[in-house]
Amino acid sequence: MSDATLDHARVGDQDLTDLEVARLLGHLLDAVEERLAIDTASLLVLDQAGTHLVARIGRGLERDIEPGVRVPIGRGLAGRIAATRAPVHLCDIGPDTVASPVLWEQQVRSMLGVPLLADGRLLGVMHVGTLAERTFDEADVHELQLLAGRAAAALLWQQNLTEARAARTLQQSLLPTRVLDVPGLEFATRFVAAEDFGVGGDWFDSFLLPSGEVGVVIGDVAGSGLRAAIVMNRLRSALRAYAIESATPSEALARLARKFAHFEPGEMATILYLTIAVDRSHVTLASLGHLPPVIAVPGEEAVVLDCRPSPPLGARFEAPRVDVVLELAQGTTIACYTDGLVERRRESLDEGLERLRQAMTAGAPEDVCRRIMTRLVGASPVHDDTALLVLRRTA
Numbered sequence: 001m002s003d004a005t006l007d008h009a010r011v012g013d014q015d016l017t018d019l020e021v022a023r024l025l026g027h028l029l030d031a032v033e034e035r036l037a038i039d040t041a042s043l044l045v046l047d048q049a050g051t052h053l054v055a056r057i058g059r060g061l062e063r064d065i066e067p068g069v070r071v072p073i074g075r076g077l078a079g080r081i082a083a084t085r086a087p088v089h090l091c092d093i094g095p096d097t098v099a100s101p102v103l104w105e106q107q108v109r110s111m112l113g114v115p116l117l118a119d120g121r122l123l124g125v126m127h128v129g130t131l132a133e134r135t136f137d138e139a140d141v142h143e144l145q146l147l148a149g150r151a152a153a154a155l156l157w158q159q160n161l162t163e164a165r166a167a168r169t170l171q172q173s174l175l176p177t178r179v180l181d182v183p184g185l186e187f188a189t190r191f192v193a194a195e196d197f198g199v200g201g202d203w204f205d206s207f208l209l210p211s212g213e214v215g216v217v218i219g220d221v222a223g224s225g226l227r228a229a230i231v232m233n234r235l236r237s238a239l240r241a242y243a244i245e246s247a248t249p250s251e252a253l254a255r256l257a258r259k260f261a262h263f264e265p266g267e268m269a270t271i272l273y274l275t276i277a278v279d280r281s282h283v284t285l286a287s288l289g290h291l292p293p294v295i296a297v298p299g300e301e302a303v304v305l306d307c308r309p310s311p312p313l314g315a316r317f318e319a320p321r322v323d324v325v326l327e328l329a330q331g332t333t334i335a336c337y338t339d340g341l342v343e344r345r346r347e348s349l350d351e352g353l354e355r356l357r358q359a360m361t362a363g364a365p366e367d368v369c370r371r372i373m374t375r376l377v378g379a380s381p382v383h384d385d386t387a388l389l390v391l392r393r394t395a
Contacts, residue, residue, distance in 0.1 A: 021158045022057075028151050029059045029126075035143055038128040040108060042100075044071060044078050045116075045124035045155060053078050053125055061106050061129075071099045078125045081113045085122060087141050088113050091133065103129060112136040114145050116152035123155045163226045168193065180206040182214055184280040184395075188365030190373055190388040194340070201228030201269070202338040202385040205236055207243070212278040215243050218336040218389055219271035219290065222314075231267050235260070235313075239273065249273040249286035250321040253310075257288065257321075260313045268314035272336055276328065280393050283328045286321055288312050291339060291353075294360045296368075298331040302360035304353050333362045333392040340386035341376055352376075365390040 025043060032041045040061035044053035047070070055069040074083045076099030081088050090097055090111045098111065113127030126148040179187035189204060201221025209215055217239060221228040239256055246252035253273055260269070272290035276283050285293070289312025296302040307324045311317055335356070342352030359375040361368060368390045377386060 021154045024154045025057055025151055028147050028154075029057060032126070032128060032144065032147050033059045035147075036128055036140055037130075039131045040103065040106075040129045041126070042078075042128075043116075043124060043126050043151060046082065046122055053082055056124070061108070062100070062102055069100070075099055077111055077113050077127055081115050081125045081127065082122060085115045085117065087115075087145070089136050089141075091135075093129070107131065110134040110136065112140060112144060114141070114148045116148050116155065118149075118152040118156040121156070123152050123159070126151060168229075180208070180214065182208060184393060185214060185276065186365050186392045186394055188369045188390050190369050190386070192340075192373075192377060192386040194383055194385050201232045202340065202387040203232050203236060204336070204387050204389045205240070206389070207240060209243060209275070214276040216274045216276070216336065216389065216391060217271065218338065218387060219269060220338045220387075222268035231264055231269065234264070235269060235271065239271070243273070243275075248323050249275055249284055250323045253286050253288050254321050257313055264314065266314070268312055270309075270312045272309075274334075274336070276391075276393075280328060282325055283334070284323050284325045286310070286323050288321070289315070291337065291342065294335045294337075294353075294357055295326070296333045296335075296360050296362040297329060298362040300362075302357050302362075304357055328393045330393055330395060331362050333360075333365065333368055333390060335360055335368065335372065336389045336391075338385065338387040340384035341372075341388060343384065345383075362392070365392050368392075 029041050029043060032038065038060065041059040042055065042062045043057050045056045047054050052070040052072055071078050073079050077088060077090055077097060078099065091109065093103060093108050093111060095101075103111070108129040108131060110133055111127055111129040113125055115122055116124040116126060126144065128144065179189060187206060191202070201223065202219070204218040206214065206216045219232070219235060221232045221235070235256070238259055239252060242252040242255040246255065253271065256271070260267070270288060270290035272285065272287045272293065274283050274285040285307060287307050287309035289309050292305045292307050292309070294302050294304050305324070305326070308322060310321045337356070342356050343349060344352055355376060356372065359372045361371065369388055372388060
């Protein structure tokens with residue numbers, strides 16, 4: 001195997017595909033076979049539960065290794081390497097020391113294995129063996145660790161990309177594909193994904209309640225990736241259920257907070273929930289740690305509402321959840337958003353809120369969304385997911 005191929009296998013910022021990762025792993029095992037002069041080589045990856053190693057690819061005696069063979073952590077050579085996260089050298093090969101029957105049935109005499117580690121995470125194990133008795137020296141261990149490190153980088157890249165794709169797909173499936181169409185209200189929304197694929201857990205929702213009221217929600221789950229998207233999905237479903245059973249937003253959020261504390265320990269999220277009266281005369285809202293909406297009344301300057309949010313979901317302390325009721329005169333426009341819209345590095349949050357307030361006007365929601373996004377986001381890539389929902393009372 002050429003050094004140029006190995007340089008590609010270092011896995012940098014290039015846009016690799018899953019197929020290319022599979023090829024890289026094959027090239028790396030070919031390099032192991034050539035450079036260490038061994039008779040068999042295998043690469044196993046850690047499963048999602050972190051309890052088993054799963055056979056991924058083999059060379060030599062294990063070229064035709066059965067895909068999906070599982071080895072418990074702690075059992076055999078591979079399991080022992082995974083448990084200790086350290087190289088292991090064996091000269092006594094048998095059913096008690098090696099899980100794969102191919103190896104001890106073919107009378108492999110010596111084996112060496114190392115863990116696949118990247119960013120402090122165990123991703124799998126790579127091990128080699130010879131039919132002749134052999135003592136692997138420090139140079140052999142160093143060479144195997146070097147190639148295993150490149151394999152670990154490729155696997156980490158693949159896992160991160162797979163998780164990011166799943167998170168983005170789940171997030172996008174939860175965002176409404178079209179705005180709510182109800183008498184007396186107009187809606188418009190925007191969602192801009194972060195430059196770093198799959199960073200946040202931002203979401204919004206709107207729905208008609210059995211009472212005839214309209215519910216509007218916007219939230220943000222702390223963290224990133226698939227886990228944040230899963231929590232977001234659970235929040236959305238739970239809030240819809242509690243909204244039907246609750247008389248006020250604060251009551252629905254109180255139920256949601258109890259559910260969240262019990263079933264999502266260690267997670268954190270913010271949420272703003274509004275209900276709009278059947279006659280559209282007023283709006284009632286409650287917030288759990290979420291940024292306040294911005295209100296614009298025709299002929300007046302926009303204001304950032306002082307709604308005194310309660311602690312966010314997942315906070316270790318409790319506080320009364322308070323409903324805020326405000327008049328919704330004809331033409332009044334409300335903007336709800338997530339922190340990606342107003343937070344910037346090396347800038348105070350107040351500066352971002354003031355910039356949003358100045359961009360906010362009473363008008364058609366589509367025009368308002370366009371104005372806000374142009375002034376606050378523009379063509380620059382965003383570093384956090386940004387969600388914006390604008391509503392206006394019409395005649």
